[in-house]
Amino acid sequence: MMYPFADYVDILGTQYKIELKTRDEDPGLRHGDMTHGYCSYAEKRIVINDRSKQSNFSEDEEYSYLRHAMKTLRHEIVHAFLAESGLAGNAKMCGSWATNEEMVDWIALQGPKITKAWLDAGALFSLDIYSERGNE
Numbered sequence: 001m002m003y004p005f006a007d008y009v010d011i012l013g014t015q016y017k018i019e020l021k022t023r024d025e026d027p028g029l030r031h032g033d034m035t036h037g038y039c040s041y042a043e044k045r046i047v048i049n050d051r052s053k054q055s056n057f058s059e060d061e062e063y064s065y066l067r068h069a070m071k072t073l074r075h076e077i078v079h080a081f082l083a084e085s086g087l088a089g090n091a092k093m094c095g096s097w098a099t100n101e102e103m104v105d106w107i108a109l110q111g112p113k114i115t116k117a118w119l120d121a122g123a124l125f126s127l128d129i130y131s132e133r134g135n136e
């Protein structure tokens with residue numbers, strides 16, 4: 001399967017490598033809740049489980065796996081933003097919002113819709129997504 005993923009993503013000025021690996025190739029993907037993917041803040045990389053190598057999928061299944069992999073990548077990018085911005089590292093309490101999986105997943109799921117609403121409402125220039133001005 002062809003994934004539309006970039007090789008690197010800029011997270012607040014830090015380059016994170018995006019890697020597609022199978023569970024056999026990356027032991028990190030065999031840990032409990034990191035089976036779909038994970039973000040290594042120390043190594044500055046995001047690993048997504050490439051399930052397309054594990055079996056032959058129909059076109060419909062491929063599309064569904066691709067959408068899931070994209071959602072997982074968004075989820076891991078949210079983790080990276082929280083880490084690079086200092087919020088995850090400064091989370092003192094267990095269960096802090098900055099390390100809460102439900103909150104991270106909520107942003108990953110709703111992010112595209114929020115971005116569309118911001119664009120539709122005129123609260124964001126589409127060019128701001130690709131420029132430093134978007135951070136103002």
Ligand SMILES: [Zn+2]
Pocket residue numbers: 075079101104
């Ligand atoms: Zn997570």
